[in-house]
Amino acid sequence: MLELDRISLSYAADGGRRTVLRELDLHLERGQIACLLGASGCGKTSVLRAIAGFEPLDSGTIRLDGRLLSGTGFRVEPEQRRVGMMFQDYALFPHLDVAANVGFGLRRLDASERRRRVRDLLDLVGLTGQETRRPHELSGGQQQRVALARALAPEPDLLLLDEPFSNLDVDARERLAFELRDLLKAADRTALLVTHNQAEAFAVADRIGILKAGRLAQWDTPYGMHHHPATPEIAAFIHREALMSRRAQACLRGAPSVAA
């Protein structure tokens, strides 16, 4: 469904150019939820922005459902890509109420259909009856759901989510991560998340990618990544917060592969 074929991306910084993505490959099937993991500043947001059409590629191609979206010297405008995005700060329009926010991308529908769809989406995210409230009147979690509903409303081919949990308090995060997964599956959406928190990644994703030095160090299921990390660094990263048996620790220190 989503194919990133050897994409490279750089931007101007400090008088020169800084390469963020180096010939990165990524493949996502329809209906799958994938997550890009990595430290801050490693370029994961750049992947999202390139897919959304806000950053030009230096080389490589991006295809969605067979359509060419970005290539060398070629870029489809963001509004024509049928890609939805949930921003880290939610980017809810402060001058519009919840209903207008969620219905923002539905201008092709007539008024009654739009109202119905907004209602359905709000039901889906658990915000029934909040149509007339303003973004600043909502809690962080509620804002997140509105942002999600808004991005889902035009039924995009792909949904991008930028650090969806970073603005929420710690207790809520893992619970909401599972909720998000259920929601996305219920809506049968293909989604790509980025986050730096691996617990959330593991809770939500069907596939996880570790981004390092501009390329994917590993792309695997959560189980696979947990049990078969490709490099010692990845292993350390994955298992950082986990309690490990002394035997596992010994294996980490010396062995080329780790058995659970």
Add this chain to the structure above:
Amino acid sequence: MPTRTPALPFIRRLSLLAAALPLMAGAAVAAEVNLYTTREPKLVEPLIAAFTQDTGVKVNTVFVKDGLLERVRAEGAQSPADVLMTVDIGNLLDLVDGDITQPIDSAVLQAAIPANLRAADGQWFALSLRDRVAYVAKDLDIQSFHYEDLADPRWKGKVCIRSGQHPYNTALIAALIAHDGAEATEQWLRGVKANLARPATGGDRDVARDILGGICDIGIANAYYAGHMKNAAEGSDARRWGDAIRVIRPTFKNAPGTHVNVSGAAVARHAPHRAEAIQLLEYLVSDKAQGLYAQANYEYPVKAGVTLDPTVASFGPLTIDALPLTEIARYRKQASELVDRAGLNQ
């Protein structure tokens, strides 16, 4: 006579109180006199300079564009104003009505100024005459003109004039009311408005400038501006404007004279330098000063027998409209209202 709003009783009481306090009796050591004037500084300066040179009395001038009356009245008994100089008979009479002038008995002034151009009790004196004339495009073939002709449809889109509410114009309109009646004058104003080439704004000199610019062919302005312009430095803008026009002295349909207004002066009521004030006024009607009015300012002297500037003389003989000046002042308020009714400025 326009109705005056009574002075604030509070201020009046205070100024009476203040008048009872010792004044600046001996403080004026160096001879000087304070002149408050609404006239443009460059017109007044030659006269002032001559006065100081001939008498040694220093003149402190303040130019008050608007609100001379209000300012001096508010200053009350502490006001340093000695001589109040202004233009337009209406303004002069306002000063008297505003209780800020004092009567002067001067034989010199009485001899030099005709009786109808000064107050009987010496509260105001005319110092020069300013005829309001027609500026006409140089190549236009026209020899004589009535003020009333300005509303004639033949001048449609060809007339330039400054704001109808400007004192120079309201005085002229008041004279028209006196000669032709209010009804006819209002019709005249509507006719002039229909003939305007551009909004009634700007100054008298802009009439000449606009005639040169081809915006209009005829306008109403004061004659002395034409004198200034025609004698400006060779190649200067003012000279070009002056050379583009011809001056015609219009008359009234019902009266064989050209409308004149006056510039004049009065001695301020609480003048700290009364003697010097009278001295200044008497100087201003001397042959020398009247000659200066004529030569340096291109105005018409109020004193008989003074030589005219050649340019002014070239405009032809001036027959002054015989209407008493006080009549003009009487109709001035109505003139202003007629301007509003006819919408001349709008």
Add this chain to the structure above:
Amino acid sequence: MTSSRLQSWPWHAGTALAALGVLAPILALVGQAGQGSGAHWGHLLQFVLPDVLAQTLGLLAGVGLLAAALGVGAAWLVTAYDFPGRKALSWALLLPLAVPTYIVAYAYLDILHPIGPLQEAIRALLGYSSPREFRLPDPRSLPGAIVLLAFVLYPYVYLTTRSLFASQAAHLMEAARLLGYGPWGAFRRVALPLARPAIAVGLCLVLLETLNDIGASEFLGVQTLTVAIYTTWITRSDLAGAAQIALVALALVTALITIERYSRRRLRYTGNRRAAPIRPQRLSGLAGWLATLLGLTPIVIGFVAPATYLLALTLERLGAGQGPSSALLRAAGQTLGVSALATVIALGLGLAIAWSRRILPRARAWQLALSRLTTLGYAVPGTVLAIGLLFPLMAIEHGLAALRAATGLDPAGLVLLGTPAALALAYVIRFLTIPVGTLEAGLDRIPPSMDQAARLLGENVHGMLRRVHLPLLRPALAASALLVFVDAMKELPATLLLRPLNFDTLATWLYAEAARGTYEEGAIAALGIVAAGLLPVILLARLMDRPAS
């Protein structure tokens, strides 16, 4: 946070004085209006006010629309797009602020006159020899006034809107794009509505300046309320009638101020300051140069053309061997002196008002009313304020004279009206809102936790002011000082009425020359005013690019 009564009295006194300064002239005006006759109102209502109001409202609407379009367009151009010269353009677009309205009218009446440089050049190009063969429309009309005023007043809208656009979350625009809107659609449905409060604030300033103007309206033949006030007062010598019309103008002005205050409050709701700002989209090639051209146009019309013209006239005069006369130089010196005096007083009072609002929370409502009052002082047209001031000033003069007499001193002479003091006072009343507003905004940026920290570290209220607030307020103090100073330099109508003997400012000099139709030294004076006016523009430009704290 409470302060002892002893510590707070200077602030109470200062604010009371300021309130009196603003109220006294207005009350005097109301008193004068009350003395007027009803008959006069009849004539006004039937023959004068309808057309005057129509022209005033027409002017306000026209200038408002055009200035808003120019300001918003310019702000969006330099925020959302990158093109050659963008950085320079972003501050250069403020330059027309240096040109007061009466100067732009004065300059363009010359430039656009049929025998002026522009039309002569066009005629030469087209082969005509006389203006009677070919002429462009006269700027002396309502449309002409609208265009000229809009091109020097748009920077107010540009300034407020640009700072809002610059801090607006890029994500909002990107979200709109992903939801199906192209660049223009996203601008119209997201950026523009969010900027509405900022636009409203800028627009109110534009409209207040338009209402206050007398020079441009008079030169261009537009009958506004201010012109009607002058006329009623001068020609009919009817101060009461003039005061009555002045009250109508005040009503209009109050409405505008209310809208501005409301919009300013709404501004606080927009935006998340931590979000990333919009990244400009690069325009290359022809599109880029077209953008540069578009951005240059308002600057050329609003600043470069009039300034160059004045410069040319000045050089012509200097080239003819005549430097500025000593009288003109003295006028310049006097201008600087009285403006400096006014600035110092206004800054002191403004600080008192703004700061007392912070440390005396119990008096909050009263202080709020006071800062609203200062805005009214700014909104009142200059002549009206000056007339209103005469009466209280004279009362003070008489009082002082009585005092001097009672203590054996020489009671003669005018202490206030005989010196630049009255003029400085008028300037203070008119421009007090600038330091009050700027310092209030500056203080708002200092979190209350800082006050609390200082108090806990042993500073009393005045120590806190000295060691914490004043240093942090330095940019706000400098900015308001500069703005008051230059505004005082440019002021015209009140100066004409309240100046003492032998006292001229550059503005009155210019006006006198324009009235006489001699355009020689007037250009030098005008150039001086414009040059001085550049200083606040430079300051604003530097403040503009500083990131919001």
